[in-house]
Amino acid sequence: MSVSVEELHSGHGFGANPSPRIVMMGLRRGGKSSICQVMFHNMQPLDTLYIESTTAPTTSVFSSFIDFAVMELPGQINFTEAMIDAERIFSSCGALIYVIDSQDEYINALANLHSIIIHAVNANPTINIEVFIHKVDGLSEDFRLDAQRDITQRVTDELLDDGLVNVSISFHLTSIFDHSIYEAFSRVVQKLIPQLATLENLLNVLCQHSGIDKAFLFDIGSKIFVATDSSPLDIPTYEICTDFIDITVDMNNLYAVDRRPPKTGSRTDTNANGNNGTTITTTTTTTTTTTTTTTPTTTTANNNTTNRPEPPVPQGRPIGSTSRLSNGVILYLQQMVKGLALVCLMRKESMPKIALVEYNIEFFRDALEQLWLIG
């Protein structure tokens, strides 16, 4: 699962055309735009019903801890026509996400997926293929596992038939109505971060020496986690950490001094009726794609959201929060560099030594800063 050198270099394009690192494909009405809107533009899942069909390739550039571009190709495109461009796209990206609507007949999707995999692997042998078995909120537990088993079986069989054995492919059950989409996306992104092993190591060391049970490094805007320590991960813990980030950011926004420079062009408001992303993405055809969003602020319920304009406004002190739960667990959040946040779970017995924990976390923060200066 190594990342090729070209990808590392191409990924650092802060300039006008950062190459897409992740491309999202799938048949139409599969859920690709909904996923992008919910994850990166803070749309409420229920509002995604109003999104129009995507007609042209759309790219969201996401600059926080990592230069991140998600390119969404519309499902209607008969991509064999656009094959030359597709090759260029595949060779410069690290992962291909294919979205399958699990509530629909997926035989066509699998055939489409198969031909795409062939082209992608030809263009870029190290590309990670990630299959999102999407819209599983409508299926029962047994059905989900059945669907996953079935799809996995079929896809791997077809690849074997064609003699493609070294394809890195994984399957995820996802839904925008719960946290599974965030978790799946976290795993996809983690495979693309060259610094992953270092981060995990740092977190392990931090946890061992500070009495922390579990630590995550989250990206605040999208709530995907970049790294975690080696202790076992369970989903309720992940969920409560994402909720904790939400409330910290919301409460901070309620009482924060408005430091934004007066009215720039890119201010966007989402009201309770959920304006879909017409103001955010601008699209052109195929190759030269340009859009921007920046690190959005998170919201709960249908509050107003505002996107901070680029470049990031100088903030005050780093944000942090602590919460004591009745079962003896303490949730602890500290803002880190580059839109990241460290979220830890500790036992209440560690509270008297909190000053030491904070001291250790400062070292961790310094390590992160160094990592991104060099990397």
Add this chain to the structure above:
Amino acid sequence: MAGARRKLLLMGRSGSGKSSMRSIIFSNYSAFDTRRLGATIDVEHSHLRFLGNMTLNLWDCGGQDAYMDHYFSTQRDNIFRMVEALIFVFDVESKELRKDIETFVLCLRNLYEFSPSSKIFALVHKMDLVILEKRQDVYRALMKSLEDTSAMFSFQVQGFATTIWDESLYKAWSSIVCSLIPNVALFQKHLQTFADISEADEVILFEKTTFLVISHVTNPRSPGFRSDSTRFEKISNIIKQYKQSCSKLRAQFQSLSIRGTDSTSYLDTMTSNTMIMVIMSHKPDIRGSSNLPGGNDINGDGDESLADEAENNIILANIKIARKMFEKIEMMNPDDR
């Protein structure tokens, strides 16, 4: 000591949202969960202890015509006697607004006869279905006719525009319930004292289960960034959601402290029925000149985190001391002032 019992009538057309509101505020449903609620059969009674000395007796009256006819004929006595407050819900999308207003008038007439001192609240509900620009007008238009009709019976109606999809629901219900608390002025007075002593920018007192705002105090000398007048209900909404997430881990949160960019908020248990939130803004000039023994100060933040710790402990200590006073207020006989 007999607690105050407050009978609340929740009335409105069938499907207007009465049971949904009730389940969100009092039964911890999320807005999404309310779609599984069915029609209410006749009257549903809920008894809710609210603070130590008050029981809310909520009569959720099913709005279907058959039931409504009964309310105004055979069950008149039963329904309209000893009512403290009428909460009438208007569905903003209703096609028969005239009929809704007539029902409202019927209620007023009966209340005038059986409980002339009751308070009247009108909720203009499902406002999320109206376009943003039109909301103010729709609300004002309806309220005008309601105010006129209420005046006929010398009632003062108080109106709210609400929707289950944002925090406006909390604002409405906080106001309704607070108007029924027997000694709310006493809470306000002591909360003010607490705020003054702690030099806090803002202090808010919440009821523990529903997270409705009982009382709040703002320091007028705090910096002028308190521009969001809807922040109280937003906080209710935010914390309620956090409560629901914690319950997924089969735990409840006991305290929460958030060190933001410009201020720090502390949320802690006050009494067994209330929680208090104290917001202190950061005062950089004081911190900058501190001479605390920082020792090995890696990044110059040492002074600040020590001062943080001190502030944290002071607030917690203050809350502990104030606890006894607030417990006494809660248990007070509602007739004392």
